[in-house]
Amino acid sequence: MRIRPLFPVLACLSVFLSAAPQDDPRVEIVNLRRYTYSNFTRIVLDMGKLREYTSGQLQDPGRIYVDVLQAKLNPVLQSQSYPVKVEYIGQIRISQKTTSTVRLAVEVDFSRIQSYRVYHLFDPFRLVIDITPRDTKAPPSPTPPDKAFPLTDKTQPPVKREVAPQDPSLAGTSLARQLGLGVRTIVIDPGHGGPRPGTIGKSGLQEKTVNLDVALALQKLLKEKAGIDAILTRESDVDVPLENRTVIANQKRADLFVSIHSNAHRDRKRGGVETFFLNISPDLSVIELAAAENATSTKNIGEMKTILQKIVRNSKIQESRDLAERIQKNLVKALSSDLPSIKNLGVKGGPFWVLIGGEMPSVLVEISHLSNAKEEAKLKTRKYRDLAAQGIYDGIMEYIRSLGKG
Ligand SMILES: [Zn+2]
Structure with a gap:
């Protein structure tokens, strides 16, 4: 057997x-x-x-x-x-x-x-x-879901689920969909933190601050409106190594992983929203962005290619892309109510280190450009940040509803 x-x-x-x-x-x-x-x-x-x-x-x-x-x-x-x-x-x-x-x-x-x-x-x-x-009883949820937990061997056992039926037609779909469980747990990853501020806008607004604030607002929406276990990879201004962020998601048996970032571009006129799933990309601007988010050189991105080719074959690409598209669409819609000129830059594949290793549909959202003065001014406001959280929330909920339809 x-x-x-x-x-x-x-x-x-x-x-x-x-x-x-x-x-x-x-x-x-x-x-x-x-x-x-x-x-x-x-x-x-x-x-x-x-x-x-x-x-x-x-x-x-x-x-x-x-x-x-x-x-x-x-x-x-x-x-x-x-x-x-x-x-x-x-x-x-x-x-x-x-x-x-x-x-x-x-x-x-x-x-x-x-x-x-x-x-x-x-x-x-x-x-x-x-x-x-x-024949052992499933242990109770080991830690309150909103508590950060240590990555040590002393962490409690994962909550058990039944072994999935071996239906080959289900290969490549998420465990949530295979088991008909829907989505119970979502890990939200506020990009950067601690000594790594990410992008810094002209006025001095730091990406790590915006990312965390939007993530907290999103966590609140998911918990209060949808009753979903929403766990943050960081809840304060601390640094968490990129690799550990999906490890957290895997350990928590998360059904979805959403990393939140604010964009930067050499061309300060460029603005808009874009959402990524893990893939190899020939697009130079995507490679440059991934290098910045990965805190590595573009040369290292090239070296990642072979590794990525292997990983991409095993990842939940279709599901991630689907999730990315729904988030992108709803996020643009929400933000445009406050900034009608906001551009939809679309959904793309990109070699983002933080998405490697996730065993669930995983996306990285660049909610707007901190390098663009107009968008930076908006990112300073409570209203715009709440709209960003609302847009991502709407996208996630649309994705969850689509699971029910199989
Ligand atoms: Zn970032």
């Missing part, structure tokens, strides 16, 4: 951080930890540096495996045994599979487990396997 992972892991994050060639590019895996809770078991592989990995299942005996690429095993780990005192897990083995690949294999009794999940956490980078046995 094959059990699908609850969320097939993207497993495509790769390294372009270590651009400088070194003698041995392999990261050394130095520690394996495991924790048994009343309703699940967590296995953690510490490696410290971002590495690409793949995971899957093997039979006879049943195993869940994770292959870590560009990695070497500290010999001390090779000969160790890792007992776990639960009936649904057998032996855990870790070995140097090839000169550059380390394999972790966890023997499991697939008839006794309900689901498992392979994912990663940052600071320091580590892989996590959560295995949930059958």
